[in-house]
Amino acid sequence: MFPATTDYKFASSTHTAQPPSGSSALITAAVSQSFKAHITSLSEEIRSKTIQETLMFIHDQFPNELPKFQETLDKRRITLAENSSETGAVSIRPLEKLVADHNCPELITDLNSMVKEFNTHLKHFINYSEDSEISSYLREHSSRRFSKQLEDFGKDIHKRTNQNCEAGHADSKVVVETQRKLVAWHNSVKILIHGLLDPLFNNPEGPDHNSREKDKALATLHDIQSLKQDVGKNDYFKIDGILRYLTTKVPRENICSRLSDLILTDFIGSGNLKVFQKTLQRLFDYYHFIPFEGPLGEITDELCESIQIYAAMKKPTGFDY
Known part of the structure; x- marks a missing residue:
């Protein structure tokens, strides 16, 4: 298989050999299979570069083909999947569908950024709190710093802001960048929540209706609601209360706004680290989202208790955070 960067040029000839019509399909299949095998065998970095260069070659040399491909892909989404009562959208990854439906190409980048920063704080806390080779003074103060960052993360x-942003002496560039990230993460979580309602609003007779996705979305929302019940809020049924509006004439935008505000307030921003982490993980699981640099860090009961102990410590003199 030739690399994608090869500049193919075919010499003109008064007599061009044409394959027999019966062999055309065989040649097409052989070339397709060869290209697939070659791409699959490449390392991730080289594979990505090769695919991008191939797409650029097609775009430059055969500009009509990409629109045709997009048209075919769109038709696939609204045709019935083989041997299934569900639509062709079933075969499309939920997160990719969410990005397309809500026109949010930055979503995956922002989610990865959020997970990376959370995991970095968690890693630093674990490293400092378990490092017996450093002084107890440094271990306690560093552990307290990262425990507070973890507890305040959600x-x-x-809030889309934090104490560093509100401090009068904070560097302006740091403040701007921090607020930019928090706004992006806030909006990303809202999109994930709004996406849970998408299958619940779909017309049962429409091409996008998918009863399996509707059941899955409802199960995810009930699972998130149960996280409050797991921490002693046995009478917590606020999500059920919002879902009842689905059978009324309340505008879709109002229901989406109420649900996202509720989950951001009572779960993401609750101050309970386990509820925050588990809520985010439930959303990731629903969309089959796997962060680039590894999964969202897990918070065990033991780890959560350790974080709470350090976070409750009094701020030491001389440490400005």
Whole structure:
């Protein structure tokens, strides 16, 4: 298989050999299979570069083909899947469908950024709190710093600001960048929540209706609601209360806004680290989202208790955070 960067040029000839009509399909299949095998065998970095260069070659040399491909893809989404009562959209990854439906190409980048920063704080806390080779003074103060960042992580996303942004002496560039990230993360969580309602609003007779996705979305929302019940709020049924509006004439935008505000307030920004982490993980699981640099860090009961102990410590003199 030739690399995608090869500049193919075919010499003109007064006599061009044409394959027999019966062999055309065989040649097409052989070339297709060869290209697939070659692409699959490449490392991730080289594979990505090769695919991008191939697409650029097609775009430059055969500009009509990409629109045709998009048209075919769109038709696939609204045709019935083989041997199934569900639509062709079933075969499309939920997160990719969410990005397309809500026109949010930055969503995946922002989600990865959020997970990376959370995991970095968690890693630093674990490293400092378990490092017996450093002084107890440094271990306690560093552990307290990262424990507070972890406990406040969800609250900061909810508020779209944090203490460093509100401090009068904070560097202006840092403040701007921090607020930019928090706003992006806040909006990303809202989109994930709004996407849970998409299958619940779909017309049962329409091409996008998918009863399996509707059941899955409802199960995810009930699972999130149960996280409050798991921490002693046995009478917590606020999500059920919002879902009842689905049978009324309340505008879709109002229901989406109420649900996202509720989950951002009571779950993401609740101050309970386990509820925050588990809520985010439930959303990731629903969309089959796997972060680029590894999964969202898990918070065990033991780890959560350790974080709470350090976060409750009094701020030491001389440490400005």
